[in-house]
Amino acid sequence: MPRLPLVSSVDKLEGAAWLDPAAGTVARLVRKALPSPRVTDALHGVPLGHPVHPLMVTVPLGAWVSAAVLDLLPGNQRAAQTLVGLGVLAAAPTALTGVTDFSQLDTPQQRTGVVHQASSALATALYAASWLARNRGHHGKGKLLAFAGLSVAGVGGFLGGHLSYRQGAGVNRNEDLPEEAPAGWHALGPLEGFTVGQPRQANLGTVPVMVLRREGTDDDGVSVLADTCSHLGGPLHEGHLQDTRGRLCVVCPWHGSAFSVENGEVMRGPATAPQPVFQTRIRGGQLEVSLTGSED
Template sequence: MSPDARGPGRVLRSVDRLERFSGADRWLDAVRRVVHAAPLGRARDGLHGRWLGHPVHPLMVQVPIGSWLSAAVLDALPGQRYAARTLVATGLLAAGPAAVAGWVDWADLNRQQQRVGMVHAATNIAGVALYTTSLTARLRGREWAGKVFGWAGLTVVGVGGALGGHLAYRQAAGANHAEAVPQLVGPGWHHVAEVSDLPADRPVRRDVDGVAVVVVRQRDDVVHVLAEHCSHLGGPLSEGVLEDGCLRCPWHGSRFRLTDGWNVTGPAVAPQPAFDTRIVDGRVEARLRG
């Protein structure tokens, strides 16, 4: 039998079944409400990574993973117990902030992503527990037990990392869902709509060179055009709400400035592709900005 005939492998089938498992959805909703209710204020956007232009959680997890991997290597060498102990402790200290950023991102994912993300989090919690046990054993002079728990923790964290990779690369959690627009829209000006066909102060969906966009005509006939699908998770901005010169995504509440597509508030970490506009003989035309 050819590889193509066999279909997806066991690992992929298992994770796909996890995406479809709905038995814990009520519990996921309860956890999501707790995360949304946390009094984080402006720090929430910082934890999403809006200041960085992409999610900050993958960056933050490099410290605990790197520390624990280094500790595992030192555990295989003689005379490195103090250095290994320090690295295990460093990983544990860094794991907390990384987990907070991960939970903030998780609360604004779609349902299939949340299901995988919860198992990703539970696996990493188990890894942290093993490393806590490892450090405790080391501090009590039980070096071999500390090493064994450390190696077990690294294995479990590796599984969690694989699930994180599935989230990022197969489910596109944290990816810019509007990134393709500059590659799809041809250069120059494109017809959008007749001015008379556009309602005032209400977002509507139209096309520019075959690419979906959201169009907002203000009452003074100033027209703004942004890419239709939200950069966070592809939500339909034409179904959003206008607020103080911004357009709020109906799915997760990201706000984009009409004039240039800048993501004023998250969870979107990438701005929305924006278009220059002009009116010629009653026709709205647009071209991709920049």
């Protein structure tokens, strides 16, 4: 089946370098304005374990679609106006979660994202104008503005879907790890080959892992995590160690996500999915790891 022309146009956004100044400016302003790390993590969706923005989007879009249905039926002017206003009010916190995620995306994703943001802002402005027109008694004009806003919101929603499902913004980069990692126990090399207190990369088959011999522990105090950051795939072994909220963490060098080296828990976003942790044991001086913990 041939693709819609809109799809080909959106594909081109990923390579549209002319969008970089606008995208870069928005990202810098957002990062500068973001509040405390705990609030920022909440905006990313760290407590939920996945981005909160897609959940928030359902409120304004749901309200506006419902208002469109009521606009097509007689005798629902007040209810439609209420739903239009609800959508406008909900658009602000929804946009806040969106730009928070946007500020930590890579360049091709931000090119699509900045157009998505512009579409969403235009849709919100049209709906705000629709509410004002209705409030002044111009319900016919209000309906026209609302249907225009719904069309623009539809384009913005398509861009958001492309950003998530085609470009992978917000997805867990380690979801396929159980299928990729070989089952059972496998040696990564001599334990003495891993320097204490220094993250190192090793390979379990085709799966890169980060190995850390922790300071102040016995020789078997080793943490092994998937080396690919769950946020956007940064190499964790190139990051640094840091105490975050009372936990020893490895910090991704790309966007600053912090993961507990003991259990892979996200201690600071923008990552929302935890980092897979491998079980470890020492046999004959060799460090062995297993994702499943299956027997020999």
